[in-house]
Amino acid sequence: MTGPIRIGDEWYVTVAAARADNNPYVLKSDDSFALFDRVGDIRAWGEGEQGLYHRDTRYLSRMELLVDGLRPMFLGATVKERNNLLIVEAMNPDLLADGALRVPKGEIHLFRAKLLWDDACWEHLRLTHHGLEAVDLELTLQFDADFRDLFEVRGTARAQRGTAHPPRRQGDTLEFAYDGLDGLRRTSRVTLQPSPDTWGEREVRYRLHLTPGAELHLYCTVACDVGETPRTRAPGYDAAFRANAQAREHQARGAGRIRSSNPLVERWLERSVADVAMLTTELPTGPYPYAGVPWYSTTFGRDGLITARELLWLDPALARGVLECLAASQATAVDDERDAEPGKILHEARQCEMARTREVPFERYYGTIDATPLFVALAGAYWRRTADLAFVRRLWPHVLAALQWIDRWGDRDGDGFVEYARRSSRGLAQQGWKDSHDSVFHADGRLAEAPIALCEVQAYVYEAKRYGAELAAALGESTLAQQLEDQAATLRRAFHARFWCEELGLYAIALDGDKAPCRVATSNAGHTMWTGIAAPEHAARMAQRFGEPDFWTGWGIRTVAAGQARYNPMSYHNGSIWPHDNALVAMGLARYGHTDAATRVMDGLFEATLHFAQHRMPELFCGFHRRDGEGPTLYPVACAPQAWSAAAVFGMLQANLGLEIDAPAGVLSLRSPRLPSFIDWLALHDLRVGEASVDLLLRRYDRDVGVQITRKDGPLEVRVAV
Incomplete structure (x- = not known):
């Protein structure tokens, strides 16, 4: 399990047992998610995180199925391709009576199908008798609901809790209710059809008589309700399915x-599409990819923005939803406890009891230094991808507010660089994407003192200024467009002068509060190629560095190079491998013409997926060097699925293909396209650009890639540059 403890002023996640030990099956729908064991149960053992959650509260902490008091024997389980259905198959163990064998193992087949929909978990249980004689069985279902806040499940101690009411039966429903300290009643309603023979406080029992060949169907729905009145839902499992x-x-x-x-690449792509779809929640503002299950199943600004960028060329609708949501939640006033200032973009939002009571500071929290420039950049990239000027015009006030935040609040000392220093008494001390307490340090291992100017943040600001100029020009504000271009050029020159470290062959990870560079070899420097702020000669040097053994593991690029102070391949940010980080570096390498290096990154991560359950790319994995005959080493509490990791494959494909879309000009271009050695051909179907759409077929040859237009509808020019 995990749990935040305090190290000085930091939130830190402790680990007492690895999630990899039980490898739960994951389902998610909108604001609900569930973690089941391999037989489809939620087991109330230890301090595990299994359960059914709604809005970051565990509504079901136990759901166990027993046959004559024994657990069924596992046969197999899978989450279907679209991630919307968990199928579990099991059989009865040997059932005894007075020491004699009454029902041999394997005569009763148990089929369980579970799905989440409309804030409820729906289950269909089918029992089939394959024996030669009639049998009598007792089937027991045990339930409990602890209504623990997600932060409690992670280990946060609470001085007091709300009131948990004793379970009560209402017809065919068993109700568990909890009145939280935030004034909300939360209720789990367990409805069973047909009605059990015996009802207990926390369990029900069916007495079953099965003749040979008989098939019996049971249905169980667990509804998660907020408030006194139960919601109206689908009439049953089939309708919900x-x-x-x-x-x-x-x-x-x-x-x-x-x-x-x-076919293995297709499985990776299909799993990635399904994972992003499962994590995407339809908010009033449109679709938004929640960051990851279990710990980050909510809106995160940085994660949503990067996920949308990785997928933008394939599905711009997700980017629009992210922009709509973050514009609607953009800060409008100074609030030190939320680390908020006017124009700043959201870091994280939570709906759980502890957030609503301010026991944790994350109800609506803005402690991120990079989401604001990433927001502006996504707006510009969306415009270039779609030419949707009406939407850009509506979003423009929010873009202006974000640009003003960069200049006024982001660069507080006026040195031209954007830096962070926490104001909240309980918020995050490190506010870049590597937000561990020890992620920014000097070559001798000393932690950097705030305010801290991260190298990748300056790169994001550079891109934000350039995209802001493009948007301003599209809206007829030529003077502002030129000002933003000039600011971007000034920042680029200053960045090269202050951040480049010739002895590292990289940009420093940061400048500390004294403006001293943190001369540490990290993957952060690779993001500077993604946005275009890197000098070409520096990019060439970095392309070489990221292929050297201290960075390159054979599976991917480490966050911190081996041999650096604080390097640890098992750490969260100081030596591990993050797929989204690798994807951004690969996109940057391809941008500067180092496509072979970008292809190597995709090659390594593809090989890693062959060892991951369900071909699912996790949030991160350990940065040990690749060894013959062994797979990558899992990180014990990594989220899986994780949105920006799932979307990483699409960013890497775009990098390999050199694919760019200029919708205002009606042009789709492929610059020096490459395919990895494990892909002979790749087909892109229904790639939409404005009113046009196109299908492309790319074939790999010895020295190049052939591009064939197999269908084109509407006005679109396709350009291929070798």
């Missing part, structure tokens, strides 16, 4: 599709 499937199909419409010659 149909509605869930239709929603998944609707979600996929309008996005491009990819096929590959390699």
